[in-house]
Each structure stands twice: as structure tokens, then as C-alpha cells.
Amino acid sequence: MRRASRKRSTLANRAIAASAALILGGGGLLAVNVYASAGEGWSDPDPAQSGQLRSAGQQMSTIDCPEVANDLPEEVPDSARQEVDRELAALDSQITEAYKRFADSQQQIAQDPNLAQNAILGPLKDKRLATIDRIAIAFDRAAERPQGLEGLAPCTLRADDNGGVGGEGGQGGDGQGDGQNGGDQGDNNDNAGQDGDQDGGQGDGQGDAGQDNGDGNQNGNGGQAGNGPNAADFVDIQSVQPNVQQPQQQRGASRGEFTTNCGTNENGKFNPDNVIVAPGVSNGAHHMHDYVGNQANDAFASDDDLARGQTTCQNQGDKSTYYWPVLRLQNGQNENDANADGGGKDSNVGEIQTPTEVSLKFVGSPVSKVTAMPRFLRIITGDAKAFTNGDANANASWSCTGFEDRQLKDKYPICPEGSQVVRTFNFQSCWDGQNTDSANHRTHVAFADENGACPNGFQAIPQLVQRIVYDVPPGPGFAVDSFPEQLHKPGTDHGDFINVFNSRLMQKVVSCVNDGRQCT
Secondary structure, rough: OOOOOOOOOOOOOHHHHHHOOOOOOOOOOOEOOOOOOOOOOOOOOHHOOOOOOOOOOOOOOOOEEOOHHHHOOOOHHHHHHHHHHHHHHHHHHHHHHHHHHHHOOOHHHHHHOHHHHHHHHHHHHHHHHHHHHHHHHHHOOOOOOOOOOHOOOOOEEEEEOOOOOOOOOOOOOOOOHHHHHOOOOOOOOOOOOOOOOOOOOOOOOOOOOOOOOEEEEEEOOOOOOOOOOOHHEEEHHHHOOEEEEEOOOOOOOOOOOEOOOOOOOOOOEEOOOOOOOOOOOOOOOOOOOOOOOOOOOOOOOOHHHHHHHOOOOOOOOOEEEEEEEOOOOOOOOOOOOOOOOHHHOOOOOEEEEOOOOOEEEEOOOOOOOOOOOOOOEEEEEEEEOHHOOOOOOOOOOEEOOOOOOOOOOOOOOOOOOOOEHHHHHHEEEOOOOOOOOOOOOOOEOOOOOOOOOOOOOEEEEOEEEEEEEEEEOOOEEEEEEOHHHHHHOHHOOOOEEOEEOOOOHHHHHHHHOOOOEEEE
């Protein structure tokens, strides 16, 4: 879709006063290894308290459902893949609808907790059971039926652990705790990754309850759409200690770098689809994506469509598609998607920001040479549902220009004047040598270990490193699009890539990286 306006907000000073009140502390970060597990530095929700009030007066903020895709067998029969993908997308839509009912009923639920079970969670469980049964039947026709999936049907309510309270203004935190454990990510780092996509309630730019402490324009649960983010989701980058380490390069390392220039989405290609996770499903992502590179990407694009598609990349041999959730200013100004799927209908509102810079680099391995990626290889890094799924596949990395040795995993950065917000996506750099995709879109690729070596059975491929820069006003006035029940949390950030390099250019990438050259 084409958005109405591309100009950045002129309200450059509107959040400075709020920022001063939100200089969230915590300078005691230790250096972390960039190749370590994505789970380091995160805290999972307390399962003993799921669906219960954690303290007197605290209200539940969102719906928490088990991720069925994560429990499916690694191999989905080809004959069942389309039906399984469609039913997984239906599960996402069911959560979207239930979240909207929940968001519209929070005050009543606070007065009558039984209402949540009777009107929201119970009906949602029934719908999920029917959908999960259809997934099992699809397997049954071609392979062994997966067992135990019905146990994933029940969902719970949970609070925003980061200070947001459903129906109230987000509370300013002290910046301590899990969000300040930093990121294990740098310019060439790794973590685990997956995606999934979802949505939620109305997003008309207005909340129905108190004002967020971070900005008078942000109501409801701390954000303009009423479902986040809140003040405690932000931290002053200057209070964070450097926390990035790189593995030592060894003899035989591939030290080169190939850069492809595909623009910043100046032509405004947006849609709320995800052809990797929900092929053939319109609005399968329930949030808006920025696209650079291939211009044929939508929910219905086949490999042949992508091969024939136009590209924004300067080198026409690169028809790959690169996409990620848009970043919006929470400034009260809506786009022309305010009443559309992926936008306001899915609680994603505010002024979409065009990046000032998008860097797409392919780098080598610190321990070995790399081999060519197969054409149409699909890679997702990060987890769009990390707030409810936990950190196992999260791979968000937030920072500011001039401070990129300090990476945040589950906080947005408050950058000082003259510094810009940076999102970094470090994709998996190891491939199983056989598959261009897998049932959960993860197991065919992997991250290197803490020393930079691939797991047994995997081979090193050029690692895609995306760096996206935004010029936004200082302070807690922005957020990425997300599934509505994910409350626009920074840890849900993710990136998607489908390799559509032609064979000649891919060989150039491999030679460049292996020979230690800098190429474009």
C-alpha cells in the first residue's frame, strides 16, 4: 500500500521533557558473547502466576497462547503443508479477535474476573481445539498424527511484566532488570530466530483510559493504540555499558564483505502479509511490513513470481526480498492505513517512518570459508511473538548511532540529541545443506556457536546483517508494528529474507567473502 505522508514529525522536542523523566538507570551491564544463546539476559513469565493477578489491583494486559507451530514435527508432508499453514494463520486470527474483545472489556473484566473465562478464554479454547484438530487431520492423511497438540488449546491472561497495566497508563520503570541485560549482538553477531504474525483490536489513535507517563499523546496501555509500548519499555542508551563481543577470527576465516544497495523503501511498498509464514493468507502478519528489493512480494507470490519480479536493488542480479515491521511515531498522526488490516484494525497506528539508511551486508565466518546459499532460501530471524513465546527465538537488537557497542534486546533506546535509532538484524549463518525452508521456518538454518562454528551437519553461508537507521525525536515516542497482543514490545522485532540472487552474483558474493575483499 502507499502511505499518505513520508515526512518525519516536526514535533522534534515533544518528548524531551518526558525523556528526562525516563532516564532509566542501570549501568551495570557485563560484556556478553555475541554468539551466545538468544535466551541469555531474558526473563520468562512466571508460569505459576499466568492468568492470575500478580499483585492487588494489577490488571491483566494481554492474551497468552502457546505457539502451536513450535510443537509440530520438523517435517510437514508436502501434501499437508498448505493446509497446515492456513490453519496456523487461522489460530493467529482467532487470537486477534479474542484480544480485541479482551481490550474492549478490560474494565468489566476487572470487576468480574469470571467474564474473561466465560466470554473470551473459553470460546477461544474451543475455536483453537477445532483448528488444532484440523491440523492433526491434515497430518493424518500423509503421515503420523502429532500427539498432544490439544494441550496447546487453552490460553491465559497475563500482565505486562514491564510496567504496563491494562487500562492504565504505562508506568515509568527504573531501567533495571531483564531489559538491561543488553544484547548479545553487534555488527556481525548471532542469536536464534523465527517469526510468526498476529493482530488485535481497534487502533484509532485513542486509548480509553489514563495517560502514559511517557507522552501525553499515549493512552490506554501506554501507547497510541492503547496496547503499548509503555515508558518502562525504553532506556537511555547512555546508561548502558558496552556489551558487544566478537569471536576471534581463526586461520581459514572468511573475512570479506559483500554489500547490496536496495534503497530504503522510498517507493512505499507495504503490506501486512508474510509469504514465508502464511503463504496464501492475506493479512497473515497482522502488522505492516517495509519491503526493499523484490517488488513482487505479497502473500500469494510464488518462487517464479519472485524470480520474475522487479527489484529496487542497484545490482539487478539481486532480486531477493528483505522485509521487517515498520516503525511508527506515536505522535497522534495516522497513516492512510488507520482503518485497514495490518494498520489500525490490528492496533498499529501512528506515522510510518522511512529509514534514513538501510545497510544490507553479507559477511563471512570467523572460523571457515562459506558456501553459496541456495536460491529461494528462506530465513527469519527473531520472533514476532517473543513477548508471549519467551526468548528462545528472539533476536532483537536496538541501539543508537555512536553507541552501537551497546545493544538492547528488550528495550527501545532513548538516543541523545544528534544520535539516531538503529535496528540490527543478524541472520542465521549456517545451513543444513538440503532444505530451503522447514516447517517452523527455523530448523533448516542455525546460528553459529560462541566461537563462530556451525553445528554438526551444517555449513557456513554468507551471513546477512541488516542495519536500519531512523531519525526520530528523542524520547519514548516510537514503536515497531506487532501483533496486538504482543503490546508493541521491542523484543518482538524480527526480519525476513528470501534469497533470489542469480547464480552468477551469488558466486561473486562467496568469492568476495572468502577472499577477504570488500565488494558491491
